[in-house]
Amino acid sequence: MxxxxxxxxxxxxxxxxxxxxxxxxPLHAAGTNEGALAISGGVLSLAGQDLSRPRPVRGVWKVQVGPPVADTEPLLVTVPPRERRYFTPWGERLVTGTITYRARITDVPTTSPLALEIPLVFGTLRAWVNGREVVAIGQADVPERSRVERRVLVPLLPGTVGGSPGDELDVEICIGSSYYPYGGMTHIPPRLGTLAALQRxxxxxxxxxxxxxxxxxxxxxxxxxxxxxxxxxxxxxxxxxxxxxxxxxxxxxxxxxxxxxxxxxxxxxxxxxxxxxxxxxxxxxxxxxxxxxxxxxxxxxxxxxxxxxxxxxxxxxxxxxxxxxxxxxxxxxxxxxxxxxxxxxxxxxxxxxxxxxxxxxxxxxxxxxxxxxxxxxxxxxxxxxxxxxxxxxxxxxxxxxxxxxxxxxxxxxxLANLREEAQRDGLTGLFNRRTFDTRLQEEWQRHVRSSQPLALMMADVDYFKRYNDALGHQEGDEALRIVAGVLQQHAQRAGDFVARYGGEEFVLVLPNTEIAGAYQLAESIRRLVREKEIPHPESPERLLTISIGVSAVIPEQGTAGARRDPRDLVKAADRALYDAKLGGRDATRTAPLGE
The missing domain is CATH 1.20.1070 (Rhopdopsin 7-helix transmembrane proteins)
Structure with a gap:
């Protein structure tokens, strides 16, 4: 289950x-090729592009190893680089240091503010748009001022453009890394979209x-x-x-x-x-x-x-x-x-x-x-x-x-199954004697508080030793299971409690039950066992029968300071059972506690 x-x-x-x-x-927002904006030779045209949803920017940027220097001719490099590494013009792999990206964005719409999202900053970042610094994170050559941030937004605001629709933007992004070579746009391309969409x-x-x-x-x-x-x-x-x-x-x-x-x-x-x-x-x-x-x-x-x-x-x-x-x-x-x-x-x-x-x-x-x-x-x-x-x-x-x-x-x-097995009789499936003693004590204390009557029924299979000797122990075991089933069938209420007391003896605890009601239930059980018509060759009746003793009491402190005990109820029921045996068996007798 x-x-x-x-x-x-x-x-x-x-x-x-x-x-x-x-x-x-969206899955493609991580930078897959679907819907990417193509940049070529460091130029990105936005003419006719839908930017309501952020889109990755892939292609060839102008890249310079080191900080931006006006007189230095940049390299044309695919971003992200195919080798997932940047190399200096001399063929050496760049592990740490500074990378400067340059791009010219044309046909910039002014209907909504745009922004460029940098995937990862692991050190410092400075960005300029049309020569105006718009982002500054960390301080170069000062490790304690470096930062780690994901998805940094470089705003491309209309105020930065300073013109009308169709103006061009010169974007320059300088990313520095003192320890980590995979910052900036080394692995994941940047994304471009409206500022509101990227912030969302x-x-x-x-x-x-x-x-x-x-x-x-x-x-x-x-x-x-x-x-x-x-x-x-x-x-x-x-x-x-x-x-x-x-x-x-x-x-x-x-x-x-x-x-x-x-x-x-x-x-x-x-x-x-x-x-x-x-x-x-x-x-x-x-x-x-x-x-x-x-x-x-x-x-x-x-x-x-x-x-x-x-x-x-x-x-x-x-x-x-x-x-x-x-x-x-x-x-x-x-x-x-x-x-x-x-x-x-x-x-x-x-x-x-x-x-x-x-x-x-x-x-x-x-x-x-x-x-x-x-x-x-x-x-x-x-x-x-x-x-x-x-x-x-x-x-x-x-x-x-x-x-x-x-x-x-x-x-x-x-563990619960083990506890349940420890409380049950292995042959009949009823509760065993130890569990009966515990439950009877609990019911006794509960009835002391409620001042309600508590009844006990004790049943014994008649001539059971003769039955075993005549038919064998397997048939005897089956007879005990049948009697146990009848008793269990009559324990209908939540508090009713059936147990095997020992050998061929059974007990049924009936909370909130007077002796008259317990007697009627006992008679019903006795008749039903007889109606099973289980053959008993050594019984005068030639059928398997049971005798039942019934007792009941309202548990409370007795006279002269004497306190009644649950064992007294058991003794009274046992005495009534003995009377039923003396009266010829296949009978029910009562013995109210105190008589």
Whole structure:
């Protein structure tokens, strides 16, 4: 049942997450070729172009290595560059430094203010339109003044043009990077559109990021609270820490970089924050997986990966930032090794039939797919939809969370089943003697408070030893099950309680019942057993019959300070049963408590 619920809800949750990443923000808004504006030779014409929706700008810009210099002839370079790297005129790869982009935009409409969106600033940015500075972020050659921002808007306002429709704009964008070679427009092209549309897009993206981070934090809080559940499963602590680290990663390294945007951190500080976010996720998940699937884990490989990852985390905090990218590059083999070890562990769990293993494997496939898309993006083959990898990580976390929750629910169901079995008689399915004693005590105390009558019925199968000797124990067991079924059939109310007292004896507790009503019910039970016409070769009646003793009382403190006890009610019913046996059996007798 639970597995069916999960199989129905997981696709809906995944669809919601995909809607956040792809439905709220159009997929092509991340920079695919569809609807791109073509710039050629550093000239972009907007004649007849629909700019109501932001569109990527692709093609050949005028690019200059270094800050803008008037006398320097710029290079004509495709943006983003096909190699996803910039090279100096001398053929050297530009790792850090300054890139200046120049473009002339013609046929600029003045019906709505326009803007150019720069995908990523990891250092400094200065922009001029027709020689007038419109954006200044950070300060060149001052690392502590550098910034990390996504989707920076360069306004192309009518006031900047200073003319009439059809005027031209000379745009000059200088992007500086002290540590990170992939800033500016190295991977993703800029977008051009109306200022209102781009601002609306930023707002929607920020909302989506907030929802995604909030969702991951809720998962972390959910499992953290389960750490204190009665079964005290430490696995919940590991996945809670992993989820918190994933939310931290989203906040400082993906999306709109919430933490940096809220705190106004420099690029250096953001890199210091991103280091642990990049390197702790893999070891944290390995620790969780070892706890969840200890028998299937590749322990030796996991130990090596954990130790190496610890070294990388410490290095990311303390090494000079000029080595940050080199550190990241050499961590990729570790990620590949960890992915293989994790995959082997999950496949072993699937083959062993571990509960939730297939769900984790499905989440892993989603994460693997988004990871491959991201690798292709870094290689320049494809620019993925917005937030693709973050969505894959969230779906993977959700799959692991549901798998662990299923294990918890299954554990509790198993525990409940064990408790139920401990309370039941294995032969008849009725409650056993120990449970009867507990329940009778509870009902007694409740009736003391309510001053209502409590009745007890005790039944015994007549000549049962002779029945067993004549027909065998298997037939005797079947006879006991039939009698138990009749008793259970007459326990119609919520508080009625049937138990096997021992051997061939049964008891029926009847709350809020006077002795007359209990007697009538006992007679109905006795007659129904007789009407079953179960053959009994050693009985005078030649049929299986039962004798019943009934007693009832209003539990309260007795006279002279003597306090009645539930055992007194049992003794009275047993005495009435004895009278029924002496009277010839197949009879019902009563013995009110106190007589």
């Amino acid at each position: 639970y597995g069916g619920i999960v199989s129905k809800t997981l696709p809906a949750i995944c669809a919601f997450l995909l809607f956040l990443g792809g439905g709220v923000v 897009s930023r707002t929607v993206l920020a909302f989506r990021d907030g929802v995604l981070i909030g969702f991951v934090l809720l998962v972390a809080m959910y499992h953290f609270l389960l750490v204190f559940a009665p079964n005290k499963d430490a696995t919940h602590l590991f996945i809670a820490v992993f989820a918190a680290a994933l939310a931290y990663r989203f906040a400082v390294a993906d999306g709109e970089m919430f933490l940096g945007a809220f705190l106004g951190l420099s690029a250096e500080a953001m890199l210091r924050l991103q280091g642990p976010a990049v390197y702790v996720l893999t070891p944290l998940y390995i620790l969780f997986l070892r706890q969840l699937l200890p028998s299937e884990s590749t322990h030796r490989a996991f130990r090596v990966i954990l130790r190496v990852s610890a070294v990388w985390v410490v290095a990311a905090i303390f090494i000079p930032l000029r080595f940050w990218m080199d550190l990241l590059f050499w961590y990729y083999p570790i990620i590949i090794a960890a992915s293989l070890s994790i995959g082997i562990t999950i496949l072993r769990a699937v083959r062993a039939g571990r509960d939730g293993a297939r769900l984790i494997a499905a989440g892993g496939l989603v994460l693997l797919t988004t990871g491959i898309v991201r690798i292709f993006s870094l290689l320049g083959f494809y620019v993925p939809p917005a937030y693709c990898h973050a969505l894959g990580g969230t779906v993977f976390l959700l799959a692991n969370s549901i798998a662990l929750s299923r294990r918890m629910v299954d554990f509790r169901l198993s």
